[in-house]
């Protein structure tokens with residue numbers, strides 16, 4: 001079932017309820033090419049007097065891609081494996097090297113199969129002295145099996161998780177690298193969620209979920225009491241080929257102003273081929289638990305009511321199917337949101 005909004009109607013609604021960031025965004029029939037890698041914020045708009053200028057941001061898609069590859073090179077980041085432990089060290093070291101204060105939230109966590117794993121939620125704060133903060137998150141673990149693979153013989157096998165896990169973390173690492181070079185006015189926190197993707201392949205009953213165990217633990221055991229960023233954005237599968245992000249139901253329900261802000265920026269930057277002004281139904285992801293913890297959070301995820309990223313939980317979720325243009329679009333949109341906050 002699809003629930004498509006008429007783009008003209010969407011623009012009207014967006015104008016009506018948009019935050020003060022945007023005067024009015026006219027539907028743009030002349031979509032700019034997002035393939036060039038150039039910063040569209042610097043290109044000419046035919047309606048510049050109607051739209052406040054967005055800050056120019058830096059984001060290097062080649063660097064983001066290299067961060068995906070660095071994770072994949074460890075092997076699948078499956079909890080309780082050597083690759084998981086080594087990648088955890090790498091992520092901490094990288095974030096520290098970019099000037100972040102890093103803290104790892106650990107706990108023994110039992111997964112649906114009765115096994116216990118040491119959870120490692122990697123939490124990084126940039127400019128922790130600043131009161132106004134934005135939180136950006138992504139899960140860094142890899143699902144232990146490719147149970148959606150078209151070949152049933154592959155359902156028990158591990159897979160690379162280049163997009164599912166790797167891409168969101170890669171965008172965050174590149175953002176951290178850029179932020180060290182030029183600080184935004186607000187403070188920025190990053191959380192890399194662990195044990196998001198160890199859910200029961202046969203489904204869960206009783207309204208429970210075996211997914212998102214890291215964010216569920218964090219929501220019940222917040223390391224900083226009263227932690228209240230302005231809002232949060234969770235990134236999940238943001239680097240796959242043919243990436244398309246729709247306005248997911250929990251995001252619209254808990255953080256409608258953040259959905260408007262982010263999709264408005266994407267439109268203004270000419271990235272509407274990635275950020276579709278289309279509603280989609282609710283999905284269980286880390287953003288749900290972040291919202292439950294009282295932080296308005298949206299999910300940027302390759303998902304629509306037609307389904308997830310086509311290579312989701314298959315052997316094909318590898319580097320060959322990563323699109324730098326998708327990494328670039330997401331990185332620039334999120335960075336613009338951050339640098340636009342005063």
Ligand SMILES: [Zn+2]
Pocket residue numbers: 143164197313
């Ligand atoms: Zn997954």
